[in-house]
Amino acid sequence: MQSLTSRAKQVDRKPMTFLERIYVWEIFKGMMITLKHFFKRKATIQYPDQKREFSPVFRGLHVLNRDEEGRERCTACGLCAVACPAEAITMEAAERLPGEENLYREEKYAAKYEINMLRCIFCGLCEEACPKDAIYLSETFAPSNYQRKGLIYPKEDLLIPNPVTEPEEYKKAVGIRKKQQEKAN
Amino acid sequence: MAEEKKLFKVTIDNITIDVEPGTSILTAARMIGGDVAPPAMCYYSKLKGSGGKCRTCLVEVAAGSTADPRPMPKLVASCRTNVMDGMVVKNITSERVVDARNGVVEFLLINHPLDCPVCDQAGECHLQDLSYDHGKEGTRYEFQRRTFKKHDLGPYIQLHMTRCILCYRCVFTADQLTNKRVHGVLDRGDHAEIATYIEKSLDNDFIGNVIDVCPVGALTDKTFRFKNRVWFLKPVNAHCECTKCKGNVTLWYRGEEVFRVTARKDQWGEVEDWICNECRFEKKKTSDWIIEGPAHISRQSVISQGHYEKLVMPKETMPEVMGGRQPRLLMDIHDVSGVNRPDVDLSQLPGPAHSTDFPKQS
Numbered sequence: 001m002q003s004l005t006s007r008a009k010q011v012d013r014k015p016m017t018f019l020e021r022i023y024v025w026e027i028f029k030g031m032m033i034t035l036k037h038f039f040k041r042k043a044t045i046q047y048p049d050q051k052r053e054f055s056p057v058f059r060g061l062h063v064l065n066r067d068e069e070g071r072e073r074c075t076a077c078g079l080c081a082v083a084c085p086a087e088a089i090t091m092e093a094a095e096r097l098p099g100e101e102n103l104y105r106e107e108k109y110a111a112k113y114e115i116n117m118l119r120c121i122f123c124g125l126c127e128e129a130c131p132k133d134a135i136y137l138s139e140t141f142a143p144s145n146y147q148r149k150g151l152i153y154p155k156e157d158l159l160i161p162n163p164v165t166e167p168e169e170y171k172k173a174v175g176i177r178k179k180q181q182e183k184a185n
Numbered sequence: 186m187a188e189e190k191k192l193f194k195v196t197i198d199n200i201t202i203d204v205e206p207g208t209s210i211l212t213a214a215r216m217i218g219g220d221v222a223p224p225a226m227c228y229y230s231k232l233k234g235s236g237g238k239c240r241t242c243l244v245e246v247a248a249g250s251t252a253d254p255r256p257m258p259k260l261v262a263s264c265r266t267n268v269m270d271g272m273v274v275k276n277i278t279s280e281r282v283v284d285a286r287n288g289v290v291e292f293l294l295i296n297h298p299l300d301c302p303v304c305d306q307a308g309e310c311h312l313q314d315l316s317y318d319h320g321k322e323g324t325r326y327e328f329q330r331r332t333f334k335k336h337d338l339g340p341y342i343q344l345h346m347t348r349c350i351l352c353y354r355c356v357f358t359a360d361q362l363t364n365k366r367v368h369g370v371l372d373r374g375d376h377a378e379i380a381t382y383i384e385k386s387l388d389n390d391f392i393g394n395v396i397d398v399c400p401v402g403a404l405t406d407k408t409f410r411f412k413n414r415v416w417f418l419k420p421v422n423a424h425c426e427c428t429k430c431k432g433n434v435t436l437w438y439r440g441e442e443v444f445r446v447t448a449r450k451d452q453w454g455e456v457e458d459w460i461c462n463e464c465r466f467e468k469k470k471t472s473d474w475i476i477e478g479p480a481h482i483s484r485q486s487v488i489s490q491g492h493y494e495k496l497v498m499p500k501e502t503m504p505e506v507m508g509g510r511q512p513r514l515l516m517d518i519h520d521v522s523g524v525n526r527p528d529v530d531l532s533q534l535p536g537p538a539h540s541t542d543f544p545k546q547s
Contacts, residue, residue, distance in 0.1 A: 077302030078414035082490060090524040093411040095537035108303045108411050111543045112524045131302050148516040154523055 059124045059137040062115055062153075063160050067105055070164035073134035076110035080126035080135055088119035089126060105132075113155035117142050139175045193270040197221050197244075198278045210263035210274055211242055215453060222453070223276050224286075224315050226293070226400045227352035228264035229455055235357050236264035239350060240289045241315060245282050248273040260285050283319070290320040296331040297401075298347045306402030308415040308487045311454060312350065333378050340535065341393060341407050341466050346378050349403035355379060355395035362459055363389035379403065390429055393465040397448045397456045408466050409437075409445035410537040416487045418444055420480035425473060429461035435480045436471075440525065442532040443469045449480065469532050 019025045045052060054060070065073045076093035094111035096104045103109075120142070126135050145151050161169035192203040197214050198221045204213045212230070214222045223244055228236030236242075242264050246257040251271030260282060263274070276282055294316060301307040333346035356369050356379070370377050395404050418437040425432040437445045446465050448456035468474065479496075482489040503512040519527055531538060 075302045076411075077307070078417060079302070082414075082416055082487070090522070092524050092531065092538070092543075093413070094539055094543065095411050097539050097541070100540065106300075106303055111538060111540065114522055114524050116518075116522075149521045152518070152521045 054139040058139055059122045059127075061138050061140045061142045062120075062126070062158055063136050063138045064113065064155060064158040065134050065136055066160055066162060068163065069102070070162040071101075071103060071105040072109055072159065073105050073132045074110045074113060075106045075108045075132055075134070076113070077131065079129040079131060083125040083129035085123060085125065086119040086121050088116045088121075090114050090116075110155060113158065115153045115158065117151040117153055118148060191270075193268050193272070195268040195270075195272045195274065197274040198276050204268055206267075208268050209236075210244060210246075210261075210266050210268055210272075211236075213268050214244075214263065214274070214276065218452075220277055223263050223282075224311070224318070225264055225453075226311055226315065226350060227354060229354050229357070229398055230453070231455060231459075232354060232357040232361060232398070235352075235354055237262050239293070239352055241286060241293075243282055243285050243289065245275040245279040246272060247275050247279075286319045287321065290316050291325075293350050294320065294324065295326050296347070297350070298330060300348075304345070304348065304402035305405045305410060305415075306348075306399075309454075310402060311400035331375065338404075339388070341462065342396060343405045343407040343410055344379065345403050345405070348401050349379055350401055351377055351379075352400055354398040354400065355404055358395050358398050359389070359392060362391040362394060390461045390463070391459055393462045394448065394456065394459050396465075397450070400454075406445055406447075406465070407536055408469070412444050412531050412534075412538070413439050416490055418488075419491060419493045420482060420488065421493075422449060422477040422480045423474035424477065425464065425468065425475060427461060427464055430464060431458045432460070432464060433458045434460050434464055434474075436474060436476075439532075441471065442530060443471060443474075444532050445469075452483070 067073055076091045078091065081087075081089040081091060090112075091110045091114065092112040093108050096107050096109055122137065122142075124137050127137050142151075161173050163170040190205060193206055193208070194201060194203055195210070195213050196202075197210070197217060200217050200221060202213060202217055204216065211223060211225060211228060223242040225236070225242045226239035228239075228242060240262060242262055243260040244263040245260055246266070248254040249257060249272060250269035252269075254271070263276075293312060297312065301310070301313060304310070307313060331347060336344050336346065338344045351370065353370065359369075370379055372378060393406075396406050399405075415437070418439050421436045421438055423434055423436045425434075433449055434446050435449050436443050437447065446460070446468065448458060448460045448465075451457055479494045481494060504510060519525075534542060
């Protein structure tokens with residue numbers, strides 16, 4: 001029969017030799033491996049103090065985007081919700097009233113927008129589906145919580161800081177990719 | 186003795202069918218069905234005089250008839266051209282037709298605002314389907330798109346003139362269903378627009394049907410405006426005792442709420458029975474209707490993503506195992522979520538929701 005993999009090895013069923021039978025030598029061999037790892041580079045880091053850089057394709061916590069004038073980009077078109085395989089996204093739309101033009105980019109906007117982080121699988125399909133550049137998966141982890149109810153994220157939690165009214169916060173929130181881009185320019 | 190009617194033999198995309206004289210190519214193609222039927226944006230079988238405007242139903246006539254088998258030199262509008270005996274028509278088998286249709290779609294989209302994320306028609310829009318089938322990915326148009334002064338068509342109907350493709354269906358509907366038409370096409374050429382003269386509101390009993398005949402999102406239901414996306418709604422056939430119309434409608438449910446009422450549509454997207462304004466705009470409660478069952482939605486349509494039609498609810502095993510006791514939920518989503526609140530009925534709002542309808546949650 002053709003083997004499935006070229007790395008298959010015949011199991012060695014020879015009786016143990018004297019050296020193997022007294023075990024001490026084998027234990028010593030095992031301890032040497034442990035000892036060798038003391039001097040190797042550590043695979044782990046001291047997490048909250050040290051942080052790893054995110055990969056450019058990392059899909060973390062969602063953010064709802066604003067345009068340069070600080071208006072919400074989302075128009076509640078429902079494409080993220082229909083693309084979502086976990087059915088984590090729900091929303092309710094409303095019509096923009098006169099005088100709200102500085103808040104919302106288009107005449108329709110999401111009055112309610114919710115992501116159920118208990119359901120979300122961070123697949124990024126919402127980001128792909130969005131026709132308005134409104135939803136992005138950021139470079140942060142979704143924080144954990146002791147209770148389920150803290151993991152239903154309303155729109156207010158997801159929106160990025162307004163670059164016009166809160167420029168300080170906005171600057172702080174900008175991800176590394178954009179910072180690197182600005183540095184390069 | 187009545188003479189037996191002579192039937193015309195017509196071949197469309199290599200499929201032969203016998204039809205009565207006086208049938209248009211489009212109707213004959215629809216008898217065959219499937220991909221053979223050319224798309225139609227302006228032709229509406231229930232409206233007299235419709236058709237011949239959008240040019241999406243162009244077909245190639247490879248042989249005029251048995252008597253005169255010469256091909257027609259130009260592509261013809263199939264909704265306005267009647268069949269002849271022995272006619273050979275090419276629809277999707279003709280490269281010229283496919284190419285011409287791509288061009289037509291590009292022209293239709295030149296002034297279209299492409300605001301599908303905002304538009305309520307998205308998901309059931311014929312122009313959307315057509316452009317996904319035939320259109321090109323990009324646009325070559327570099328100029329300002331056409332804009333219009335906003336017209337208010339009363340509390341029920343919302344007009345977005347920028348989305349209009351001037352198919353005249355609504356004009357024919359208003360002309361043929363209601364006794365006095367107060368809206369029509371004003372101006373000419375690029376300035377032509379659907380409008381009511383001097384902003385007269387439309388108050389005919391059947392004027393709501395212009396919403397259903399509109400192939401794009403130019404005329405939409407104001408009572409449904411921005412309430413939800415059609416593909417999140419559950420279409421259910423229902424009827425009621427109505428003195429004005431037959432009362433056969435499709436209700437669009439979201440949970441227990443009726444978000445909108447439309448006429449039932451056949452496989453070509455045309456309404457089966459006209460419905461009156463009262464049925465369409467006023468009866469937004471389940472108690473007003475007798476439910477027949479889920480409406481059939483083509484599986485090509487995004488609306489079918491809910492799979493309501495053949496949905497079999499799984500049996501609840503928990504109460505059975507636990508001696509009739511319901512499982513205790515760790516969290517009721519309505520305690521936390523602000524969306525789809527059971528105490529807020531969006532469907533009861535007369536128009537679109539505004540920021541004032543959503544009180545700030547404490």
